[in-house]
Amino acid sequence: MDFIVHHLSFFVIQGDGADNAAKTFQHFQTLDQEGYADSELKAFLDGEFQRICKRKAERHPVTENAPTKIGRFIAEPGYELDSNPNYNLFQRLRDAGTNQEFHSYADELIRLYMDAAAVRGGALIVVKATPNRHTDEPLLFILKCDFEPKIARISDEKSLISHVEMAISARNMKSIQYPFMPEEGMLELWELKIHQASHARYFEDFLRFVSYEKAMPELMSEQMITMVHEYMDEKWQGQEGEEREQEAQRFEIWAASEKRELQESWTHEQVSAAAEQLVEQQPNLSVAFKLDGVSVKGPLAEFGRSIHFATYKGRYIALVEGDAFQFDRSVSPVELLQPPDLLEVLEQLGQPKKEQNSDEYPQAQLPQADDGLPY
Secondary structure, eight states: OEHHHHEEEEOOOOOOOOEEEEEEEEEEEEEHHHHHHHHHHHHHHHHHHHHHHOOOSSSSSSSTHHHHHEEOOOOOOOOGGGHHHHHHHHHHHHHHHSSHHHHHHHHHHHHTTTSSSSOOOOOEEEEEETTTTEEEEEEEEEEEEEBBBBBEEEOOOOOOOOOOOTTTTTTTTTEEHHHHHETTTEEEEEEEEEEOOOOHHHHHHHHTTTTEEEOOOHHHHHHHHHHHHHHHHHHTTOOOHHHHHHHHHHHHHHOOSOOOOOOOOOOHHHHHHHHHHOOOOOOOOEEEEEEEEEEEEEEEEGGGTEEEEEETTTTEEEOOOOOOOOOOOOOOGGGGGOOOOHHHHHHHHSOOOOOOOOSSOOOOOOOOOOOOOOO
């Protein structure tokens, strides 16, 4: 994917600490197509545009802290895109026809950016570029490179090392791409893609009129609460009373807790039906749990198929079935096991654990002090 860069404005943000009032910015240069082609920035950025466009983003990420997100411009019902201030500024930058016009709108953008929380020093680069093989529509890129500390370069044979005060690199570069391109040549004018490689949310603070889809865990939690309310309505058929209030309160405490235990409220059929309903909407949902100190994670669609819960002799059991084991990392003795029949294992469950007899297992032979080795 080759890009034609039409305009590029380069700004430097200076100042340290959390106080944004102490930070300033300076416009260094705005380049046109010819100026960019002859500049050092071309080698620095050419590969980044393609990397940014091809970086994958999920509409419902698996975690709220996903570094790459798809944002959508907010508009009131009945209003179009041009009612959104963030969209209007981006569109003015895309429509700019001269360096002076592009610099003017880029200056407006960085002033808004400087109001975001905890802005760090570095370079902010605003670019209008067209992926010429796929579309004639220009894309807008906003790139933020933080200053790299303790950077040095080789100077000459006398001084050897020279310190570089304001070095930047593409590593951990934050970026905004507008419009979002879900497939090559397909542009979504309502959407943009942001990438923030750190925990800081500079771009989300900066783009105040952009919304983001909920992460998968939050989405599943909301849908589960809805299902619980439907279950309560069906169970109690409009009846009110202390018993119903207690059950509703128990479910509320359960849903709000970070560490939750098995509730033992629904039958296997009810749980399977709820899981199937969720998987139909979001096929990639997963289920993760701990049984004492053992962690298990798998697709929610496999609950009741290859992932099973049970009780035996007053203890919980998690069963995971499959055609083949696969082990990672270092080699362990478990990998040499010839598995016994499940019924044999069940006979051992719930019984007191006897101490291992070290004589039953082969011992690794370690070198002794008098074995002739040179150490």
